[in-house]
Amino acid sequence: MRLEELTWPDFEEVKRRVGTVVIPVGSVEAHGKHLPLGTDVFAPVEIARRVEERLRRRGVEVLTAPPVWYGHTFVLDVYPGTINVSGDAFKAYVREIMREFAAEGFRRIVLLNGHGGNYPPLVLAAEEVSEEFPGVEIWLINWWIDFREDILSICSSQGHAGQDETSVMLAVRPELVKMENARGGRRSSRVRVIRKDIGKELFPDGVNDDPSLATAEKGEAILSVVSEKIARLLVGE
Template sequence: MRMEELTWPEFEKLKGSVDTVILPVGSVEAHGRHLPLGTDTFAPLEIAKRVEERLQELGFGVLVAPPVWYGHTFVLNAYPGTVNVGGGAFMAYVREIMREFAVEGFRRIVLLNGHGGNYSPLVLAAEEVAQEFPETEVWLVNWWLDFREDILSVCSSQGHAGEDETSVMLAIRPGLVRMEEARGRKRRSKVRVIKRDVGRELFPDGVNDDPSGATAEKGEAILSVVSEKIARLIAGENDGT
């Protein structure tokens, strides 16, 4: 069920049979010259849709909430089109959204995160909600990180605007991908350097990987395995892989 499509009486009735809500969280930021600014939200939205469909097949109900489009993206703020929300403000905003779901009676909130910069603020927000609402648990699912081994069985590498993300976008929004502009390479730093505009060093042109090998077929394979595993985890059917 998509929350924004329900009336309030329908929502009230749904709460009686559904205890889990999925909240997609992303960002609006540069993803090379070849991917749209909304990549980090498009991906978790699509995964949430597939997870809901798979859970229905498993006989499990879930509510999919409207996404949080803007995130904490200090590093990529060096590039035009990136909208960076300060970590404290972002944490507080997501915390209040989760508080409302806890007050409504949902016992499990799944933060389906699509952006690395969101990680620390989301952990802090989840801890505050868990402390205030002991009957509610928060799951933080970083789709590209938590299922890294599965993704690397499909792609040769991973990275920001890289082969994995580009493949996923080719599968779900191919009209927004400019493969003729898809180029880059992996950059690493031995320590975490925090300074203004560091993104231009770590993410030249907004990329940190080689996206040239991306295909829609690889993207479909990634989406399939990730959504299947998330659905089974929510339904309590962990296959141990």
Template sequence: MMMENLTWDEFKEVKERIDTVVIPIGSIEAHGKHLPLNTDVLAPVEIAKRVEKKLQEIGKDVLIAPPVNYGHTFVLNVYPGTINVRAETLRAYVRDIIEEFATEGFKRIILLNGHGGNVYPLVEAAEDAAEKFEDIEVWLINWWIDFREDILSICSSQGHAGEDETSVILAIKPELVKMGKAVGEKRAYGVRKIKKNIGLELFPEGVNDNPRGATREKGEAILEIVSEKIMRLILEELR
């Protein structure tokens, strides 16, 4: 059930029978020259919709909240179109959102994250809220991390704007993907380096992986297995 489509009295009725809300969280940032800036929003929103559909097919339901579109993206802020939110700002903002849903009576609040730079701020936001509301649990699901083994059974590699992400967007919004501009390679350091403009080294042209092997079929397979596994995790708690 999509929260933004409800009136306030409909929302009041929904929260009396549904105790789980899913909040997609992403980022607006460069994803090479072949993927849209909102790639990290499109993926978790689509996964959330598929999870909802699967649950509804068996008579269960969750509330899908509007997405948090902006995220913490220091590394890719060297590229045009990247809108970076400071980690402490994202932490406070998401904490307030979690606490508002907790005040409304939701017991299980799922942060469905689509962007790596968000991970630490989201953990801290969840911890802040959990300290205040003892009767809630906050789940942080990073879809490309938590289901990495499954994804790598479908794709030959993973990476920013790489084969897995490109495949997923080909399945969601193929008209936004420019495969003729899809180029890149995997880069990494032995340790985490933090310095200004590090994105130019780690993400040449805004990519860190080879996206050329991406296909719509692979994207559909990724979306299916990830949404199925999340659905089953939620279902275990709804019983």
């Protein structure tokens, strides 16, 4: 069920029988010259859709909320089209969204995150909400990290705008992918360096991996295994 498609009486009835709400969270930021700025939202929205579909087959209902589009993306803010929200503002915004769902009676809130920079603010927001609502359980799922082993059994590498993300986008929104511009390589630092322009070093052209081997078939396999594993976790399998 999509929250935005319900009337308020529909919602009132749904929340009596549904205890879990899934909130896709992402960012609007540069993803190389080949992927759309909304990649980090398109992926978790599609995963959420597939999770709901799999749960429905098991006779389990969840509510899927509209995505949080803008995120905290300090490092990639060096590239045009990246819309960075400060960590404090992002934390406060997502916290208020979760507070509302908790106040409505949902006992489990799943943050289905598609962007690495969101992770620290999301943890803090979840901690604050759980302090206020002791009976509420918040799950923070970072799909590309939490299922890394599964993804690397499909792709030979993964990274920002890399083989895994590009494959997923080829499966989800192929018309938005420009594979003729898909190039890049791995960059890393021995320690975490925080500097305003560090993104140009770690993410040349907004990429940190080689996306050239991406395929829609790999993307479909990633989406399938990740959504199935999340669905199993939600039903306790």
